[in-house]
Amino acid sequence: MSELHVISTGKQSLEELTSIIRDIHTYIDWLHLREKTWTSEQLKQAIDDLAEAGIPRSKVIVNTDADTAYEKMTGGVQLTYESMDAANARHLNIHWRIGCSVHSVQEAVKAEANGADYVLYGHVFASGSKPGMEPRGLENLRHAVRSASVPVIAIGGIAPENVHDVLDTGASGVAVLSGILLADNPVDAVQRYKKALTAG
Template identity: 45%
Template sequence: MTVLELHIISDGQNNLDRFTEIAQNIHPYITAFHLREPRRNACELWQVVQAMLARGVPANKLMINDRIDVAWAAKLQGAQLSYRSLNVRDARAAFPGLRLGCSVHEHEEALLAEGQGADFLLYGHVFETASKPGQQPRGISALEQIAGSVKIPVIAIGGIYPDRVHEVVAAGAAGVAVLSGVTQAADPLVAVKKYAEALNKARRQ
């Protein structure tokens, strides 16, 4: 059976010392941690990465959003690209060997990213979420359309809690990405175990 992925994403606002501590405790259950920190420069991101590595978080579970140079220099799993990044084709040519994800919000974007060589897509937001106030969620039907139209994994994001994991996996998602559901939980380890259990259950069904 295919292993479903669980990605944890920093929100660009919280204390990264806290994020590092959480990552140290929960990394055995995680596919990838994304440092999504648009306000941080390369030097600051490098320092965060080194702190995470020093606390035992595996390099092959770390991804940097947008800053492919930092991911490459630190020999991490890869980078997550968006509209503000290099396109996937150019990133692949310049930084071979990195796992490259691409954030998409529409069907056409998904097809383009796959055509350019993305390894996976991050699609959302699927459900209503506090991180996107006032923005209409795209919903399960749109996720199903995206997942059914590409051959690469689609990771669903946005308002996904453990009780919704089965629904997004049934729609074709290859995993879920989470922000506050873990990083702002009273006990992040307990929270991440609930996600892992939900993903394992969905995989078996």
């Protein structure tokens, strides 16, 4: 089954994010907390609040802050290519799923060699979060999939309408931010993504 990763947008309050995730978490495989302006204490509070709302800690992936992920017993960590240190993260928790964000085929291969369990590759299509930046496109995604043996998750401009094309490259799933979390109806949006992934 292709995976659906949902990544926090950095544009919502903890209360709003928790409310949405409470409604959609049964449809998603992983929730990434990528909140660059939050302190570690805010991040810890978020994980606790999400757990109290019924979202399993095992479904949460924390971006970059491995110490917080360890303390709060989340399911994994997401590292940047520049800070990729899977060995150290694995030392904290051998059961973690460790991901790495990459932007080229070479970075995908290097991340795998450095111990990543999967990579987020993008941005594949034009994305509002990357204004003016040329997307990598489907052929580069296909090359990354063929070059790395770990799962490659596509990110950037992913919509239900292009999920089929993404999966056709061999990608193992998609990662979505605003397409779900900033949708007028997040439940309807996540269901459309899930249907597209299931249809494959």
